[in-house]
Amino acid sequence: MVITAIVAVASLPHRRFDATYQFFLLMTAAGMQSVVVTTDLFTMFVSFEIVAIGVYVLIAWERTAQGLLASLKYLFLSSVGILFFLLGVFLVYRDLGTLSLLTITRGASASWTPRVAASAVAALCVGIGVRTAFVPFHTWLPEAHAWAPHPVSALLSGVLIKISFLAMVRIVVAFRAVALQPLFVWLGAITALVAVVWALAQHDAKRLLAFHSISQMGFILAAWGAADALAATAAYGHAVSHALFKALLFLVVGIAIERSGSRDVFRMRGVARGAPLLAVGLVVGAAAISGIPPMNGFVSKRLVSAAMYGSPAYLLLRIAAVGTVASFLKLSRVLLPAPRGEYAVADGRNAADGRQSGGVPTGMRLPVAEGAAVAVLLILVVGTGVVGPQLAGGAARLVGAPAEIPDVYRPSGLVDTVLTVGLGAILAALVLSPPGRRIGERISAVAPQLGTVLVFFVGGLVLFALVPLLAAG
């Protein structure tokens, strides 16, 4: 995770932003490191706020009205969330007299009354859950990620939500809140599915990507909730590969938006002309998130499937995977040469066409720094995919329980992938047809208000508190 933070930061500074921008960027990065290494709940709270303040400023950096509003929305929601976290910290201190995660792990929570314990852990989890953006709390994310400057989106989506997920994992493990795990499976599966439906409905390229961040977080959460060594490995593996390929996608799409001057998937055309790297980046990123070999997304998604196999939530995840393929076929329309109304197929041939034919006057070359950042991420995405099984084995040993890593490059896995891609293509064709578009517009018009989100918030709190109590009887 620490490495990912470094990667994302390294890919960022190649932009035309000034020193103040870099300051907030570094502040955010420092805060994230601190969240990960701290062993104290209150320090975690402070680190979260350091991260958050940096991020609020970064999101609103371009000072557009949308950016400001998105940042304000995030500001309100995550501040309220972090207040709940503080409340949880207070309950922990009142009853246990300690805030050290180490002391708590050693069994200090054994003497706790179940009711208080449940509400404290619920407050902590919901507080961080807002940052992690699984479904009831996700509403800030598409706005914030879509309107942030492009490299900031890459950082936000690639690393920030993983950091809060990691913090949540540490808290749940420290408090031994095992009863919450099935809840995580279901929340994760529902998150994956709902977010994909919304992603399919989007026209805005960056917002589409943002919804996919939520969806992929759902995959990670569900896999982690399955709670065996293989599942944990799959969750961490998917977290790392998602960080890499989503950073890549956001950078590429961001550059593409700048070059074509439009955010609409249906208007952006021929963006890759004069910059083959852009096309390769987009295709590789889309292939990785759809789980096509040999990208890292394929390896980690196979692991997630293997870990979840047989669970009822598995079905939801499969549908979500099909949806992912479909929406990236939709996104890859931007590679098509200028106006021709057919559906894109995500392969290099279209990119080549885009370079040759005439159209939008954007045939300029890619700046070196941006190109370098894209190339580094590209190599990482493919590289971690090719040696993925070996890496997963190593990760399993790090997690502590040596798990049996299934061979992901088996023929059955490949057949499975082909099936998913095929279904995805059909779905994409459906979504792009006129009735599909109308439904999509209806769906994307549904956006909860702040008040509704706060109601979700309290509901989530009650849910998190009740589930362990009910499980305990």
Add this chain to the structure above:
Amino acid sequence: MMTQILTVLAFLLMALGVWGLMSRRHLIRIIIGFSLLDTGVHLLLVAFGYRSGGTAPILSDGIGVSGLVSGAVDPIPSALVLTAIVIGLAVTALMLSFAVRMYARTRSIYIDKNKELKW
């Protein structure tokens, strides 16, 4: 006794703050609602650490460590709250500055006035 009164007050403030966040459309009022919620949580923390008739947790002549343990206010919640207040201040300042910028951009302080922005 003091602790109970403060606790009740704290929950009252928090409820008021949440209500303000949920029902208002005026940006400044939402921020005030958030401030109330913030203060409520801080008050709750302080209220717990407080001890009626307690002394300040400072070692001085005549009061030993044991005297402090039995007689002084628990210093940790106060220390935590001090940090939390500073953070709250920063966040509120940021919110207000964004609100000012929003007003400069859109000429409206009501968050749902602008239709193309989804709140």
